[in-house]
Amino acid sequence: MSVFIRRKNILYKFLVSYILVLLVPVVILGCTYYIKSMQIVTRDIEKSNLTMLNQAVQILDFRSKETDRLVSEILTNKRIMDITECTSAMDSSKRLKIGEIIKDLSMYSAGNSMINNMYLYLPQYDMIISNSGMYSSKVFYDSICTPPDISYNKMMDLLNGNSNTKKILEISFDNRIYNMVLHLRRIYNNSKLIIFVDLKNYEDIFSELVESSEGYYYIIDNSDDLFLTNDTEGKHIYSIDWKSNNGSVANASDMIMISSLSDYNSFRYVLLVPKSVYMHEIDKIKAYTVFLIILCLIIGIIAAYLLANKNYSPIKKIMNYIKDISANDNTGCNEYEIIESAIQSSHHEITELKETFKKQQPVLRSKFLADFIKGRLETPEEIVDKSGVLDLDLDFSEYRIVLLHMGREKTSNGEEMIKNSLLNMVDAELIEQYINRNCKGYAIEIENDRIALILGSNKAESDEKLIYNEVIGLKRYLDDKIPMDIAVGISCMFREIKEIGKAYEQAERTLNFCIITGKNIAEFNEVSQASDTYQFSMVQEMHLSNFIKAGDGDAAKKLLDTIYRENIQEKDLSPERIKCLIYNIYNTILKTVWELNVDIGEDWQVNEFLLQEDIRKIFSKFKEKIGSICEIIKYKKENKNKRLINEVISYIDNNLTDYNLNLSAIEQKFNRSGKYLSKVFKEETNCNFVDYINSKKVELAKEYLTSLSISDTCEKAGLASMSTFMRVFKKYTGLSPGQYQDMYKRKL
Numbered sequence: 001m002s003v004f005i006r007r008k009n010i011l012y013k014f015l016v017s018y019i020l021v022l023l024v025p026v027v028i029l030g031c032t033y034y035i036k037s038m039q040i041v042t043r044d045i046e047k048s049n050l051t052m053l054n055q056a057v058q059i060l061d062f063r064s065k066e067t068d069r070l071v072s073e074i075l076t077n078k079r080i081m082d083i084t085e086c087t088s089a090m091d092s093s094k095r096l097k098i099g100e101i102i103k104d105l106s107m108y109s110a111g112n113s114m115i116n117n118m119y120l121y122l123p124q125y126d127m128i129i130s131n132s133g134m135y136s137s138k139v140f141y142d143s144i145c146t147p148p149d150i151s152y153n154k155m156m157d158l159l160n161g162n163s164n165t166k167k168i169l170e171i172s173f174d175n176r177i178y179n180m181v182l183h184l185r186r187i188y189n190n191s192k193l194i195i196f197v198d199l200k201n202y203e204d205i206f207s208e209l210v211e212s213s214e215g216y217y218y219i220i221d222n223s224d225d226l227f228l229t230n231d232t233e234g235k236h237i238y239s240i241d242w243k244s245n246n247g248s249v250a251n252a253s254d255m256i257m258i259s260s261l262s263d264y265n266s267f268r269y270v271l272l273v274p275k276s277v278y279m280h281e282i283d284k285i286k287a288y289t290v291f292l293i294i295l296c297l298i299i300g301i302i303a304a305y306l307l308a309n310k311n312y313s314p315i316k317k318i319m320n321y322i323k324d325i326s327a328n329d330n331t332g333c334n335e336y337e338i339i340e341s342a343i344q345s346s347h348h349e350i351t352e353l354k355e356t357f358k359k360q361q362p363v364l365r366s367k368f369l370a371d372f373i374k375g376r377l378e379t380p381e382e383i384v385d386k387s388g389v390l391d392l393d394l395d396f397s398e399y400r401i402v403l404l405h406m407g408r409e410k411t412s413n414g415e416e417m418i419k420n421s422l423l424n425m426v427d428a429e430l431i432e433q434y435i436n437r438n439c440k441g442y443a444i445e446i447e448n449d450r451i452a453l454i455l456g457s458n459k460a461e462s463d464e465k466l467i468y469n470e471v472i473g474l475k476r477y478l479d480d481k482i483p484m485d486i487a488v489g490i491s492c493m494f495r496e497i498k499e500i501g502k503a504y505e506q507a508e509r510t511l512n513f514c515i516i517t518g519k520n521i522a523e524f525n526e527v528s529q530a531s532d533t534y535q536f537s538m539v540q541e542m543h544l545s546n547f548i549k550a551g552d553g554d555a556a557k558k559l560l561d562t563i564y565r566e567n568i569q570e571k572d573l574s575p576e577r578i579k580c581l582i583y584n585i586y587n588t589i590l591k592t593v594w595e596l597n598v599d600i601g602e603d604w605q606v607n608e609f610l611l612q613e614d615i616r617k618i619f620s621k622f623k624e625k626i627g628s629i630c631e632i633i634k635y636k637k638e639n640k641n642k643r644l645i646n647e648v649i650s651y652i653d654n655n656l657t658d659y660n661l662n663l664s665a666i667e668q669k670f671n672r673s674g675k676y677l678s679k680v681f682k683e684e685t686n687c688n689f690v691d692y693i694n695s696k697k698v699e700l701a702k703e704y705l706t707s708l709s710i711s712d713t714c715e716k717a718g719l720a721s722m723s724t725f726m727r728v729f730k731k732y733t734g735l736s737p738g739q740y741q742d743m744y745k746r747k748l
Helices: 002-075 078-085 094-108 137-143 152-159 201-210 276-325 334-374 380-389 427-437 464-481 497-517 526-530 538-550 553-569 575-597 615-634 642-656 663-670 675-686 687-706 709-714 722-733 737-747
Strands: 114-120 127-129 132-135 163-175 174-186 193-197 216-220 226-229 249-251 257-262 268-274 396-405 440-447 450-459 486-490 521-523
Touching: 002 078, 002 094, 002 114, 002 174, 002 193, 002 201, 002 257, 002 268, 002 276, 002 575, 078 094, 078 114, 094 114, 094 127, 132 137, 132 687, 137 152, 137 709, 193 201, 193 450, 201 216, 201 226, 201 497, 257 396, 257 642, 276 334, 334 380, 334 440, 334 450, 380 497, 396 464, 396 497, 427 440, 427 450, 427 464, 450 464, 450 497, 464 486, 464 521, 486 497, 497 521, 497 575, 521 526, 538 553, 538 575, 538 615, 538 642, 538 687, 553 575, 553 615, 575 615, 642 663, 642 675, 642 687, 663 675, 675 687, 687 722, 687 737, 709 722, 709 737
Parallel strands: 486 521
Antiparallel strands: 114 127, 114 193, 127 132, 163 174, 174 193, 216 226, 216 268, 249 257, 257 268, 396 450, 396 486, 440 450
């Protein structure tokens, strides 16, 4: 178990590191979120309470303004002013006027919700007027408005005072006790306007404010006296700073004070809200914050494990790989120590590989240059990378590819051999030293008898002539060292390194041109100007075949001389067309030999001709073989039947265009029975009459198809009908006439 833990401690370190990285910001963000949320909730609650308090203050101010406006209106009432100024005895006119005043007071009382009752005191008559009637002061005190805590005399002293008065009293109306605010306004001759405002107007508004929070409210008048409060026990009266700024919020240990100052009457309104109101929401935020922190930690731990396991996965793969390739006992070591040990071991191996690479660098250099010159490297990046490793400078502004070919010769026993590798005779380094005197280039052995050179320059001006002269000098240098002819093929000048494959193809084609034509050195422009058509018609092919069949070696050799003169001496054929000509002559000879059933040995292959030094030797080889074949044919033609069949064949070949060329016509021509002719023909040619005639007609048709339509070819080939022509042609060639024409055109 301890070994397992040691081996896994990298994973555990990853996991612990990620958890710590996660834990710090989560805790910080969680605490920050909690504090900020608490502040926001507190501020919102305080703001909400302050807003409600300000709204209540505005309502009371509005009602106070309405009351004061009503009082001002009453004080300007003419009837009231007249009755207060009157000092004479009561009479009927005054009573009528008092009746009008009663109506006015009723109207005034009905128009204001703040005023509970309104009275007019007339001291000269010891009378109090209400909205329902007029009473003497004694009757008013005893029956209408009785303050339980104030005697009649004290009340009269209060009414007869010389100043305006505002006081809170308990008043009995209709045998019910009310808390009222008494407002006394002096009018004239010590007359008073008596207004009772029910404190319930204040209590209802502020009770709603503190009902949900179970707090306290305080109303302080403009004399800094406590006007109204619900703090009946006086718990916080002496701890309140009544002079706090308007709209301020102050924090005590367990209460928050919110105050607002009336702009109208300078009353100060104070709310005390318990902090427990806030804690309910704050506790929710705290629980939610703790839940989020725990959830983030759980998710973070899972993510940390997955991330640690993901990051550990490459190390695990490396460990598995090291375990597979390393036999060292790494028990007790952690992964980093094991990897370090493996890296040290690999470093040692790499050092050894570098030494090996230095030894193998020439081989690798040769392989790379061979692939590079042949255009086998796909991307410029691959070229740059590999050339940098092999210390090769392939930055050419222009270049040419040159191919050198060493000739072949026969040994004394007639077997063909290559003398020695050209690079065994001449060191590649010597060649590179020679060409790098005036140019820039590299030499590489492509085949055992060929060397490829890339010659170029990184100069801005063209060095095409300079490179050509350098190749001429190199050839002379090699001619002095090697007692053999060397053929040289030179490509055109190229500037884009990506076209090096094309340059190699040009050089190879030019070299083949030199080998076939016997030239020592040539440039690609000479090959590109060579003719692409050669002269070896079906007629010449038939004549060559017939000469061979007739055993006329001299005529066949003379025809070959004509073909050589027309195609080689009188025009410059491209290497490809020369090879095609060689293949056609070879196939004609071989086909004729097969038709004659002549055994010429198994060693007569096409490569025997193509590997000759030049076209002259190839034609000499052809003549030599044709002479041998004709000698064999002459020997066979001594037989009578053979001569007969030869005559028949000659007749068939000369009359292929005849629609009536068949066995019956041959019977009449040679005065032999058809059965006999068929038998002898089969023995000598290993082919029956019909097949031979049809095959010859098909061969003739193949020649005509190269220049005539199918219908004209059918007529020229001597076939009776188009259906017969299509059937016979398909049978012997495997292709329809149309398909054969298409194939011939593609070859061109």
